[in-house]
Amino acid sequence: MATAATVKTEGAQKDAFTSSQAKQKILAFSSLVILIVGFSLASPNFFQPANLIAIMLATAVNGVLAVGVNFIIITGGIDLSIGTMMTLTAVMSAQAIVNWHLPIWVGLAVAILTGVICGGLSGVMVAKLKLPPFIATLGMNLFTKGLSLIIAHSKPIYFSDYPAYNQISMGSLFTFTEDFQIPNAVLIFFAVAIVSAIILTKTTFGRYTFAIGSNEEAVRLSGIDTDKWKIAVYAFCGAIVGVAGIMIASRLSSAQPALGQGYELDAIAAVVIGGTSMSGGEGTILGTIIGAFIISTLTNGLRILSVPQEWQIVTTGAIIIFAVYLDILRRRK
Amino acid sequence: MATAATVKTEGAQKDAFTSSQAKQKILAFSSLVILIVGFSLASPNFFQPANLIAIMLATAVNGVLAVGVNFIIITGGIDLSIGTMMTLTAVMSAQAIVNWHLPIWVGLAVAILTGVICGGLSGVMVAKLKLPPFIATLGMNLFTKGLSLIIAHSKPIYFSDYPAYNQISMGSLFTFTEDFQIPNAVLIFFAVAIVSAIILTKTTFGRYTFAIGSNEEAVRLSGIDTDKWKIAVYAFCGAIVGVAGIMIASRLSSAQPALGQGYELDAIAAVVIGGTSMSGGEGTILGTIIGAFIISTLTNGLRILSVPQEWQIVTTGAIIIFAVYLDILRRRK
Amino acid sequence: MAEPLIVVKNLNKSFPGVHALKDIRFDLYPGEVHTLVGENGAGKSTLMKVISGVYQKDSGEILLDGKPVAIPNPKAAQKLGISIIHQELNLMNHLTAAQNIFIGREPKDRTGIFLDERTINKKAQELFGLLKIDIDPRVKIGELTIAKQQMVEIVKALSYDARVLIMDEPTSPLNDAEIEELFGIIRDLRSKGVAIIYISHRMDELFRISDRITVMRDGQYVDTLKVGETNLDHVISLMVGRSIEVTAPQVDLGANRPVMLEVRGLNRGKALKDISFTAKKGEILGFAGLMGAGRTEAARAIFGADPIDSGEIFVNGAKVSIRHPCDAVRHGIGYLSEDRKRFGIAVGMDVETNSAMASMGRFTGFAGFVKRKDIRKAAEDHVAKLSIKTPSLQQKLKFLSGGNQQKVVIAKWLIRNCDILFFDEPTRGIDIGAKQEIYSLLNELADAGKTIIMISSELPEILRLSHRIIVMCEGRITGELSASEATQERIMKLATQRETMVKAAAKQTVKE
Amino acid sequence: QQQLYIPLISKGFQHQFWQAVKQGAEQAAKDYKVTITFEGPESETMVDKQIDMLSAALAKKPAALGFAALDSKAALPLLQKAKAANIPVIAFDSGVDSDIPLTTCATDNVAAAAYAADMMAKLINNEGEVAVIVHDQTSRTGIDRRDGFVNRIKAKYPKIKVVDVQYGAGDHLKSTDLAKAIIQAHPNLKGFFGANEGSAIGVMNGVKEMKKIGKIVVIGYDSGAQQIAAIKAGEMNGAITQNPVGIGYKTVECAVKALKGEKFPKVVDTGFYYYDKTNIDDPKIKAVLYQ
């Protein structure tokens, strides 16, 4: 009898639960929507197809990096090397295609493989050598930064002779009108996000990612090789970073070996704005995407309004705080 | 009888404990010593009074920042704003002295006050608004960065007419020979470190800093107003950042409004290399100082050896990882 | 009797999805021990947290000395003279025992600025002495076992000199000797007029220590009974709303059963010395011993959670190498830890995920996808089977009561379906009804041919369930008893057979 | 026999411009048989880091010193130390506010940017809106190029309006997104000036991505394969190039001359050139472009 009663209340509560969850999800967009509405009212130039596409394109690389590092942050770790690692993957890809004259697809594989190796190495340092992720990936940051410069001889490697490479990011599979073409980079970004979201929520890998962030020792004592999975998470993030490397190299038609430093902070910021906790165990891809969009919308909007740069910086700081605060209020309810 | 026996073994263990602790402390220096010996053997120019002083001077600002942020990291937080906040304190100090023609000591007070206000604000955002420290201080980073540029009109403010200001950092209370003058900046650094170490280990403030980092909820349940103390920790770090601001402004004889970004990472790196855990509850000032010295010695030594710059970067990454790994092995024993 | 010290009237408290306290009333007189009993999730801890300022009531009234009071935070409660030992440990692992006790009340030296570490340590030492606890005040809390940590919590709560002392399951990690000490202290406090609210699932304690007993069920007040006017069966029936049949003690198993697990010459530092034993198919092997005897260490070492110095492990007759818990689980060994919060559950994750955690391999389908339906089915079955009280399978573990968390851990290993299961203090913090359920579950598992190794500090439990009992002391196995020869006295004798004493005895025989 | 050692402390090292300077310096080092090192901080805001580099360089007891000051006042005490130790100092890229450097090998950035403004005016027929992306708002080169351009427009071309000046940190990607936002905000934009390589590429990409090639005149700064290709393809109308290789070469050459006691002028203007489709293959231009 008691059991029946519990089951009953369970059902009722569950409905309430899911519907409030749905509301929560919609509300998560509120900061972004407020921003978009605000900018649209402030400038007629903001809410234009071309500009919206520009915003999406500006979000793409940072968004992909953020999706990757989100996995690591959910395990309770951090990766400071993603920016410069992205550079290295771009440089390696260029090296393979331009200097070794390998087919483009091999160049893409090289980029992703480079990411997997570097990420995996960070993972080994964290999981096996028990280095704090901050240090392991700071080391990897310096390592990949230096290596990019060395391999590229501190000069960009241009894809001028490989116009197809540029099409990876800048071509458009979906062309609606002349003005309304969604560049592939944006599609790649969404594809990475969707695949990652599925992996994070629907696979064992995703489960372990959350579980390790929640209580690693309990997971280990459940007979799971947590070290292996942690390495896998860093390597997986590396693979995604490789995708970002391809995206940026193809957008710029060149691998720029000096670029990349600082991109990690933007990506981590997107993740945290998106509600992932730095102490691990929780986070969503949707949140991360929203976080990335908040940053790029903000940047774009303030520029459209021709706000002087120093005021742009101040305003960005204030709005990020406000957006996250809104999100916290939403969750508290 | 049983009690007596246990007490005895306890005593014995304690001796073993303290002596092994002493050994541990000495071993903590080992990475640094290895570096110094290595560089000295590799180049005759390294172990020279002037160069050693140059290393200390190069450590001073980063070291002071690291000592400040160490408090925050021990509480389990983080402060990404210390670099740009330092800039703002320097700019405010210059504003007070150069543009408002206030006495120098007022300028110094203004710097520290600015730090306390900004730090305190971050603290309020973290403690009261429950913002993740990463976001609150990222916001503060942008805020102080923009504000510095606005106040200084994106131009350095020079202390050319105030030679005394330069003496704060670059004068020397201890002059041994012409070649062997210890600049005041170094003395200030050591003074800040010693005072901070005393505060951290001998006062209620320090005790709560550790306690909050160890288990904030437990502290709160013990009837302590953890919010208040957290705000105090951020404000205290702000005050130390103000000191760093004075040091850098006086060293450069100018407040450089664009400088500062990226300094937070160096400082946090010093803290983590020094063995403070990013998850809070543990850490020492001595470790932080050693961490800061490892970074600056490494940078200086590689320059003295004329290692090409891209290789310097790679090597720095590798050595930092190695140094921290050594430290982890030492602790594990 | 004098005026009541605390009166609680019509108190309500809800959490999302849970109405935890419904019109609760409660009163407390000075100089009495008022025990609060009820099943897991009945709302005992919640009520105590409202009284001690951790949670805010939704409605109702709390009167102190007849006057309504607001208790907005723990500090306010402290000021009103209410001190609490929480069910979960609330200690700062990085601080020393003494520093933990005096947090917020640190003595200063003459300057009034600096902490006086010596006085802190001295005062802590005095308190420990008073309770006959052997803990170095300078040792870091994180380095103590949970039993010792619990002692520190108790000392801390006592040190406030409160008028009202709330103890939420203080004895769950303690052994009998320690419980006796604690009761001594409680009696002492009672005679000084301190009012004590005491919560425990150990029914034998109720009648030894309480003056009155209040029973709660499903967040509701059931009844308050005077100890002299009631009996255990009545209390239990009020608690669970039905009577509980007690399982019969075990009998010896036939000697010809196949050996499932054999451990030979296991050594690990000072903690484990030459551990050798066998466990048979279908057997419940009890591990008895005092706190710190090394039972947990032994289980962890066999399970691969800690590295070992030497030793061999045989499963089903074949030698296996276990270096990591995943090796152990692969060989069909499961381990249910005594410290669930640290080692058993991920508090931030939901019931479903926690219960599937050890069996994800089984629940992984095509391309690494999780078989969500299967997990849900398994979790649902076990929630029902173990009567785990949770609003939904998606409830995060941190919102479950302690006992229900423990049941989720059990569910995790049941779902894994291991052949050999270590249960380390499986009934810690579990209500009497659930305890019986777990007992019959263990019996069922054994009947189904599983090998159960049960570590427990509750001797009656060991005696009732085990087919065979192994006793440990100071990291060694000091003896083995069959179910028929085991008695409390014989176990205690083996459990206190310290090495030093053995040696001294040996010396004496030589002299003679 | 030990070669003379001459460290060059620059304002940066990762960017192509500095790599070209380094290349020139290395060429001179080979020609004059001296050893050089070339170092610079990661960003042009890191004044104190540059001073630490300078002080490490002095610890190596160099024969002479090349120095491109991020903030000349801040470096003064160390330069005085160099002078006291009889180490000749040659300034490069931008002047040092002091008479310690024996000479300065640099481009006149103000004049060069002003020339870019003249070319811009010519290409947009002296009227319309123009915008500027600069790499940095506080570095000397950033300020000089911005002011050189903006002030010339203000002074000479009343019908041209500089509608926006923004800063992209020399980051190709960020400058691209920045340029697009500016174009979006100012649909009537006629011309766009990018004040260093990263900014110029960003502007060019932005114009391209917004499909405004031919509608917006793009003038860049510095060279690099991408800019050269863009000019050849008509995506960029023209660009100013300095002579970075020459700067590097001259700096080392002057240092060597100073050590030999030879005389040379107080300022070595390494010059700048405007290049576009028409003169890009001119050998004189080709010589100063880096790929």
Ligand SMILES: Nc1ncnc2c1ncn2[C@@H]1O[C@H](COP(=O)(O)OP(=O)(O)OP(=O)(O)O)[C@@H](O)[C@H]1O
């Ligand atoms: N913070 C919370 N959020 C949501 N639900 C909660 C929270 N705390 C407790 N609950 C729920 O309230 C009910 C009462 O829990 P409580 O901890 O008071 O039980 P208890 O009687 O102490 O049980 P136990 O004997 O297992 O400790 C349970 O159903 C529990 O799941």
Ligand SMILES: Nc1ncnc2c1ncn2[C@@H]1O[C@H](COP(=O)(O)OP(=O)(O)OP(=O)(O)O)[C@@H](O)[C@H]1O
């Ligand atoms: N985390 C730890 N750090 C230091 N010493 C520990 C730790 N855990 C256990 N010990 C020590 O190891 C020995 C064995 O402890 P263990 O927990 O295995 O005993 P037990 O028989 O399981 O007792 P309990 O009933 O307390 O679980 C004890 O001396 C104990 O103090």
Ligand SMILES: [Mg+2]
């Ligand atoms: Mg409870």
Ligand SMILES: [Mg+2]
């Ligand atoms: Mg145990």
